[in-house]
Amino acid sequence: MASELQDLSSKPQSHPDPHDQDDHPLLSPTTPTTPTPPPPLPTIEELEKKYAAYVRQDVYGTMGCGELPLTEKLLLGFAVVTLLPLRVVLATTVVVLYYLICRVCTLFVVPNREEEDGQEDYAHLGGWRRSVLYWSGRVLSRVMLFVFGFYWIQESCRGLDQVDCNEQSEELERPGVIVSNHVSHMDILYHMSSSFPSFVAKRSVGKLPLVGLISKCLGCVYVQRESKSSSTKGVSAVVNERIQEAHKDKSAPMMMLFPEGTTTNGDYILPFKTGAFLAKTPVLPVILKYPYERFSPAWESISGARHVILLLCQFVNYMTVTRLPVYYPSQEEKDNPKLYAENVRRLMAREGKLIITDIGLAEKRVYHAALNGRLRQKED
Secondary structure (H helix, E strand, C coil): CHHHHHHHHHCCCCCCCHHHHCCCCCCCCCCCCCCCCCCCCCCHHHHHHHCHHHCCCCCCCHHHCCCCCHHHHHHHHHHHHCHHHHHHHHHHHHHHHHHHHHHHHCCCCCCEEECCCCEEECCCCCHHHHHHHHHHHHHHHHHHHHHCCCCCEEEEECCCCCCCCCCHHHHCCCCCEEEECCCCCHHHHHHHHHCCCECEEEHHHHHCCCHHHHHHHHCCEEECCCCCCCHHHHHHHHHHHHHHHHHHCCCCCCEEECCCCCCCCCCEECCCCCCCCCCCCCEEEEEEECCCCCCCCCCCCCCHHHHHHHHHCCCCCCEEEEECCCECCCHHHHHCHHHHHHHHHHHHHHHHCCEECCCCHHHHHHHHHHHCCCHHHHHC
16 A cells, blocks of 8 residues: 555646647637528529529519519509598408308208218208308309409310300219319409309318318318328218219219319419329319419418409409310229329310429428528528
């Protein structure tokens, strides 16, 4: 023990260098003093080239927030104080009127319910109730379009000679579903005025004041879009049943689906989801376009409130509709819904002179985030 103490005392005591003990010195020649800057955000030009299907090309520019010429500012200011309040009052009156009609027609009536997923609707009513809901809904939807400035709607039937657009489906086999490209809020109003079909809508729509009851009278199928639960399969089954029912029964409400799943600027057509084609029934393709001079009615990158306000401030809006012949799937298409959907998409692109693109809703969200300056935050 004494020898060990002697050895320790005989060794010179060394004072450790503070730099040797500090694993993270304040100043070190090998450690950078500033973090690496993040990559620069893509320019608007780069974003518009990559996400061309969602780019606005009208006078109001990106997200409807572009710099306006003086003439457009004057026209917009005049419309805000005159046309906007008038149209808001008229549109509200139309909605309330149809709500009251729906309320009267559904008095003392139990809605049709799907117990598994909580779906309910009044679209399967019969007799005078269904007739009143159907015809008043079509008429008032057209009145609503007129209020929004769509005074004339140009309709045509491609590939049909001397045949009424609304009667073509009765000549051969009745389609089970109408499929359409999706451009604007106004798409729904047009289809309501044309054939009064049932739509797929977010579940929250059924709980809205006024609109909730109207959507149930339309026979909407409700879906929780952000949900990944097993209830999604139930919604798909309901849609297929409704499509097959409409295909076999002329008195059943027709289904109306937007297979793209989101809106574009009207010049492009996105990949189709297969929901409208799983039932293996014929489909009726419809192509909608919105020619414009100043403001585009397309709802792609602009906020919903700004879109409605600017649309109401437009003195005249235009819409063209092209109905294609009923598409009857081959046996190969019935066995392969993806092939069926893609062939219908390419037909609509060719007949409507639409540009085919492979981007979808995910890319649209990225584009919106970039436009709002949130892309860097999302990546972090």
